[in-house]
Structure formats: structure tokens, C-alpha cells
Amino acid sequence: MYPENLIIVWLSLIHMNPEKTPFSFLLLASLFVVLACGEVQTGREIKMGHALVTSHPVHKAMVFLAERVEEKSNGQLRIKVYPNQQLGTERELLELLQIGSLGMTKVSAAALEGFAPTMQVFGMPYLFRDDAHQKKVLDGPIGRQLLLDPEEFWLRGLCYYDGGKRSFYTKDKPIESPEDLQGLKVRVMESNMASNMVRSMGGSPTPVAYGELYSALQQGIVDAAENNPPSLFTSKHYEVCKFYSIDEHTVLPDVVLISTKVWNLLSEEEKTWVQEAADESSEYQYKIWAESTEESLRELEKAGVQISYPDKALFREGVSEMYEQMEAEQPEIYQLIKAIQLVN
Structure with missing residues (x-):
């Protein structure tokens, strides 16, 4: 059994049979024996x-990446894509990369906060002036350095994907101002920045795994969530939430990552194939993302979702304290924020 399969079985045992935890740790121990013998995933x-469904444009970009690697290598190197949390949640996937039993993943920059502190910067609401500003930052020296910062945590960034603009969607009422979030349990990613943002606007941040969010909304565990249009549409959360308020509070890129344990086992030629394919998939993803966003908004309206465009100034004002707090408590991240704001 491959190491990653052992981990998947272990995680499943823990999730479904907590009382069998002692046995599961024996299984995990066997995994580390295998890893110690050098059975990590290598080339070929x-x-x-x-964590996304196959209809999502980000999944399509990863399939494109895999196809380009196979073409560039004439079949010598292949990437097999496992969607829809088949191998775990975003956090679990990152942990698998760290020990080298999974080769690559795509996660939101927010999921990287606990693994690479500088990635927190992307969670700052209203960080970018517009799309052109964001693209210039990501394609420039700041963006490239941020991709490499997680290397000390055994994660190497290859490229960014457009993660869209995140806005609130709710079950019972539209969010026209931060005051409308008062008393609402709002699903957030496992991210301190996301929690601080919702809290600063008056809501109650509630971390829920993406794959569990549909049922959490149905059952009233949360009253609202926030995400981009393609994710709202492909997840079918619109079946539960009929109000979508486009405040575009955060613009979080997705990050394509490779385990450094796997990257360091690749030849220079193989590294070139992978990096070039990743860069090409990023260009492709940005294109289909824009198309998907427009289509998703049209389909959401057809499905009866009430889409509104509240005054963003009200929301910017609501999160101003986050910048003051960052300056006082994390001056290094604050300096990074200032450097991003200065990019013309």
C-alpha cells in the first residue's frame, strides 16, 4: 500500500471510528516505517x-496542467489529479505534502496561513485596488517571493490561480452593510484572518470544512458563508442560500504547490516540465475563471438568487481596525502590506 493510502485509511478511521484510535495509530506507525525506508512518491x-468538484474551473486548470506535463515529457512524467476531497481536506492535503506522501495540491492562500505566515497578507480585506493591481503584485517580485516562502515548511509554490473575489451569501436576508452580519454565524475557512474579518464586521466566524458546508447551511449550523461566484454555483450552495451580496471583501488567490520532498527528487529537466506546465495552466485558468464568473452569476440569477451590490465603503470602514491591529502586532506583515500598496 502506498504511504498516501495508509494516511487516507488512518484519517478515515479517526473520522468514522474514534473508539478505534489506538488501532489507527498502529497503522500510522506503519506509515512512518515505510517512509523511513524511502518509499516516498517520486517522479513517473x-x-x-x-477539495473542489470536477465542474469547477480550478479543477479544469489542474487537468490542463497534468496534460501539459505529459505532453512536455512525452509520457515520462505524469500527474494524476484527485478532486473533491478524495485525499482529504485542504489542511490534510498540505500535511500530506509536508511528509512527501502526496506530490501536489491546490489550496486557497488562506489555508497556508498556518504553514507560511507571510501568506496571511492575502487575507487582508480590500488589499488590492483592482484586478490589474493584484496581477502585477502576483507576477512581480513580491508574488514570486511569497511562492517560495513556504519552502522552509516543505511546500514550494509553483504558480497562482485566480481565486476570485469573495462575497457573503446568506439564507434569510441580504447583507447590505456590516450591521446585517450582527448575530449571524458565518462560515469561514480555517484562517485567523478570515475569522478576524468577519468578527470585525460584527458576525460570528464559524470554521467549517468546504465539503461539509452544504449540510451545515441546511442544518442551521451556520447562517451564511462567503465565496466567489463559481464556487457558490458549482457547490450548489445557492439551493440553500438565496441572497448573494457582492461586497468583494477579499481577493484570495489559489496557490498550486508541490512537496519539496518530491520536488528535490526531480531532475532539472523534470522540474522545468512541471514549472512550465504550471505557468501555462495559470494563464489558462485566469481565462476560464473570468468566463466562469460571468456564467455563474447568470446561472445564479436564473436559480432565483437575489444578487445585490452594497456600498463597499461601508465594509472597508468596518475592517479598518484590522490594519491598525496588524501594524501593532505583526509589523513584518504590515510592511509587506505597505509594499503591496505601493505597487503601481
């Missing part, structure tokens, strides 16, 4: 897991 076929 790299496994890539992610």
Missing part, C-alpha cells in the same frame, strides 16, 4: 489532490 506519476 505525481499525485495531486484538491
Whole structure:
């Protein structure tokens, strides 16, 4: 059994049978024995897991990446994509990369906060002036350095994907101002920045795994969530939430990552194939993302979702304290924020 499969079985045992935890730790121990013997995933076929459904444009970009690697290598190197949390949640996938039993993944920059502190900067609401500003930052020296910062945590960034603009969607009423979030349980990613943002606007941040969010909304565990249009549409959360308020509070890129344990086992030629394919998939993803966003908004309206465009100034004002807090408590991240704001 491959190491990543052992981990998947272990995680499943813990999730479904907590009382069998002692046995599961024996299984995990066997995994580390295998890893110690050098049975980490190497070239030939790299496994890539992610949490999104196959209809999502980000999944399509990862399939494109895999196809380009196979073409560039004439079949010598392949990437196999596992969607829809088949191999775990975003956090679990990152942990699998760290020990080298999974080769690649795509996660939101927010999911990287606990692994690479500088990635917190992307969680700052209203950080970018517009799309052109964001693209210039990501394609420039700041963006490139941020991709490499997680290397000390055994994660190497290859490229960014457009993660869209995140806005609130709710079950019972539209969010026209931060005051409308008062008393609402709002699903957030496992991110301190996301929690601080919702809290500063008056809501109650509630972390829920993406794959569990539909049922959490149905059952009233949360009253609202926030995400981009393609994710709202492809997840079918619109079946539960009929109000979508486009305040575009955060613009979080997705990050395509490879385990440094796998990257360091690749030849220079193989590294070139992977990096070039990633860069090409990023260009492709930006294109289909824009198309998907427009289509998703049209489909959401057809499905009866009430889409509104509240005054963003009210929301910017609501999160101003986050910048003051960052300056006082994390001056290094604050300096990074200032450097991003200065990019013309």
C-alpha cells in the first residue's frame, strides 16, 4: 500500500471510528516505517489532490496542467489529479505534502496561513485596488517571493490561480452593510484572518470544512458563508442560500504547490516540465475563471438568487481596525502590506 493510502485509511478511521484510535495509530506507525525506508512518491506519476468538484474551473486548470506535463515529457512524467476531497481536506492535503506522501495540491492562500505566515497578507480585506493591481503584485517580485516562502515548511509554490473575489451569501436576508452580519454565524475557512474579518464586521466566524458546508447551511449550523461566484454555483450552495451580496471583501488567490520532498527528487529537466506546465495552466485558468464568473452569476440569477451590490465603503470602514491591529502586532506583515500598496 502506498504511504498516501495508509494516511487516507488512518484519517478515515479517526473520522468514522474514534473508539478505534489506538488501532489507527498502529497503522500510522506503519506509515512512518515505510517512509523511513524511502518509499516516498517520486517522479513517473505525481499525485495531486484538491477539495473542489470536477465542474469547477480550478479543477479544469489542474487537468490542463497534468496534460501539459505529459505532453512536455512525452509520457515520462505524469500527474494524476484527485478532486473533491478524495485525499482529504485542504489542511490534510498540505500535511500530506509536508511528509512527501502526496506530490501536489491546490489550496486557497488562506489555508497556508498556518504553514507560511507571510501568506496571511492575502487575507487582508480590500488589499488590492483592482484586478490589474493584484496581477502585477502576483507576477512581480513580491508574488514570486511569497511562492517560495513556504519552502522552509516543505511546500514550494509553483504558480497562482485566480481565486476570485469573495462575497457573503446568506439564507434569510441580504447583507447590505456590516450591521446585517450582527448575530449571524458565518462560515469561514480555517484562517485567523478570515475569522478576524468577519468578527470585525460584527458576525460570528464559524470554521467549517468546504465539503461539509452544504449540510451545515441546511442544518442551521451556520447562517451564511462567503465565496466567489463559481464556487457558490458549482457547490450548489445557492439551493440553500438565496441572497448573494457582492461586497468583494477579499481577493484570495489559489496557490498550486508541490512537496519539496518530491520536488528535490526531480531532475532539472523534470522540474522545468512541471514549472512550465504550471505557468501555462495559470494563464489558462485566469481565462476560464473570468468566463466562469460571468456564467455563474447568470446561472445564479436564473436559480432565483437575489444578487445585490452594497456600498463597499461601508465594509472597508468596518475592517479598518484590522490594519491598525496588524501594524501593532505583526509589523513584518504590515510592511509587506505597505509594499503591496505601493505597487503601481
